[in-house]
Amino acid sequence: DLTQWLRLQLGDGALGAHRLISAKNLRETHTPQMVIRPEEWGRSYNPETNQMTYGMAWTLQDYRGMHVVAHGGAIDGFRAAITLVPKDRLGIVVLSNLGEENMPEALRWMILDLIQGLPARDWNEMLIDRGRKQEEAQVTAEKLIQEKRQKFTKPSKTLDQYTGTYEEPAYGRATVMLDDGKLRFAWSNFRGALEHYHYDTFRVQAPRLDGLARFELNANGDVTTLEMLGVEFKKVTP
Numbered sequence: 001d002l003t004q005w006l007r008l009q010l011g012d013g014a015l016g017a018h019r020l021i022s023a024k025n026l027r028e029t030h031t032p033q034m035v036i037r038p039e040e041w042g043r044s045y046n047p048e049t050n051q052m053t054y055g056m057a058w059t060l061q062d063y064r065g066m067h068v069v070a071h072g073g074a075i076d077g078f079r080a081a082i083t084l085v086p087k088d089r090l091g092i093v094v095l096s097n098l099g100e101e102n103m104p105e106a107l108r109w110m111i112l113d114l115i116q117g118l119p120a121r122d123w124n125e126m127l128i129d130r131g132r133k134q135e136e137a138q139v140t141a142e143k144l145i146q147e148k149r150q151k152f153t154k155p156s157k158t159l160d161q162y163t164g165t166y167e168e169p170a171y172g173r174a175t176v177m178l179d180d181g182k183l184r185f186a187w188s189n190f191r192g193a194l195e196h197y198h199y200d201t202f203r204v205q206a207p208r209l210d211g212l213a214r215f216e217l218n219a220n221g222d223v224t225t226l227e228m229l230g231v232e233f234k235k236v237t238p
Contacts (some may be wrong), residue, residue, distance in 0.1 A: 002082070002093045003091070003093070006082070006084065006091035006093065007091075008020060008021070009026070009030075009069075009084055009086075009091065010084060010086060010089045010090075010091055012026055012027070013025065013026035028056065029055055029056040029057065029058060030055050030056075030058060030060065030069050030086065031055055031056075031060075032053035032054070032055060032060055033053070033054060033055055033056060034053060034054045035052075035053055035054075036052040036053055036054055036059070038051075038052060046061065046063075047126075048063050048064050049061045049062055049063055050062055055069070057071060058070065058071050059071055063109075063112070064113075064116075064118055066085050066087070066088075066116070067085070067086065067087060068083060068084070068085055068112075069083075069084040069085075069086060070082060070083040070084065070108075072104065072105065074100075077097060077098070078095070078096065078097055079095075079096045079097075079098065079101070079103075079104050080093070080094070080095050080096070080104060081093075081094045081104035081105055081107075081108045082094075083108045083112065085112070085116075088116075090112075090115065092108050092111050092112060094107050094108050094111075102127040102128075102130075102131065105123070105127060106123035106124050106126075106127050107123075109121070109123045110123050110124075145212075149197060149198050150198040150199065151198070153198040153199050154196070155196060155199070155200055156199065156200055156217065156221075157200070157215075157217070157221070157223060159178055159181070159182075159183055160178050161223055162176055162183060162215055162223055163176050163177050163178050163183070164176060164223075164235050164236065165235070165236040166225075166226040166233030166234060166235050166236065167233055167234055167236055168231055168232065168233045168234070171187075171188075171231050171233070172187070172188065173187070173233075173236075174186070174187035174226060174228065174233045175187070176194070176226065182194075182195075183202060185204075185206075185213070185228075187228075190206050190207075190208070190209055191206060192204060192205050192206020192207070192209060193205045193206070194213055197212060200214060200215040200216070200217065201213070201214045201215075202214075202215075204228060204229070209229065211228070211229050211230075212228075213226060213227065213228040213229075214226075214227045214228075215227075223235060
């Protein structure tokens, strides 16, 4: 099924004699729509890439002189990596039942290097080393968080006084609620707990989110602001 879909992508919207999408509209999905800033994690993951953008559900990048259209995905223990080289009408699909591993990425680049006759790179070792460094960085970061924690402190307000709706013009609304004696939050599609860290600062505990959430009080002692993930949400006055 995926090979047929790749043929559609590489055939400018036509599959054999059947046109399903106009060439113009298909090319638009492969056209840069938004710049992807190459942060440090991205640089280490894509050493052969100089520029990266996002199209319409596709990541667009240069790779060893080639224009590559690709995307991956992972959910519930499964991973996929799909790679297109439109100019050469080349498509690669790698499927895996190891959700937390980088095997699909390593294999797709190795296959692409081999097919294009490019100098070989040990992608297995590179990504294993990258993963090892990420784990070490996470351990170091967690150690630093624990070292900075001021023990034996408590919130300056009762937990129910932190509850409410907080707003930020660009990031929308975040709701803080009390559930079974613990603070929980809801923001966008994220749901999680706020565990007391020290003073009026709580630890964000939610899938794919980590960090500290700090509540600010005004001169009267009222909670007015929630700073979470580097964003300041202002409390909505009832």
